[in-house]
Amino acid sequence: MSETSDLRTLSTAIIEANQYMTLATADPTGLPWASPVWYAAASDGREFFWISSPLARHSNNIATRPQIAVVIFDSQQPIGTGQAVYLSALAEQVADHDIDRGMATFSAASQAWGGRAWSRSDVEAPARHRLYHATAIEHFVLSSTDERIPVDFG
Numbered sequence: 001m002s003e004t005s006d007l008r009t010l011s012t013a014i015i016e017a018n019q020y021m022t023l024a025t026a027d028p029t030g031l032p033w034a035s036p037v038w039y040a041a042a043s044d045g046r047e048f049f050w051i052s053s054p055l056a057r058h059s060n061n062i063a064t065r066p067q068i069a070v071v072i073f074d075s076q077q078p079i080g081t082g083q084a085v086y087l088s089a090l091a092e093q094v095a096d097h098d099i100d101r102g103m104a105t106f107s108a109a110s111q112a113w114g115g116r117a118w119s120r121s122d123v124e125a126p127a128r129h130r131l132y133h134a135t136a137i138e139h140f141v142l143s144s145t146d147e148r149i150p151v152d153f154g
Contacts, residue, residue, distance in 0.1 A: 008152065048136070049106045087140075103131060
């Protein structure tokens with residue numbers, strides 16, 4: 001196996017083993033905000049979906065500044081043993097024409113983790129929440145010497 005495929009395998013394993021990611025967003029002035037969200041990853045490992053209120057601080061930040069950072073990790077690991085995936089990404093509320101595809105991904109993941117099925121009506125007005133997604137621009141994992149290593153998802 002090549003180093004590229006080993007890193008991709010590691011990154012994918014971390015993404016698949018976890019349920020929450022932390023979004024790092026910023027408002028128009030650059031004031032940062034971090035928010036944990038339950039996510040569903042598309043099979044390509046580059047697209048991530050979550051449901052949030054459009055009134056939430058991170059949602060407002062994304063509406064005005066779509067550049068975000070993401071970290072996915074298991075916070076229950078012993079000190080010095082944890083693995084994480086770091087992403088830079090572009091985020092936005094999912095457009096109407098893409099809601100069905102995004103909801104299929106989100107709902108399948110929810111049910112696989114023991115949650116309920118979700119549908120378009122859960123994220124369209126007058127519902128309180130909307131569907132969001134982030135498309136990764138960069139993936140990183142950490143080396144054993146605590147250095148970021150880029151992961152090529154092609």
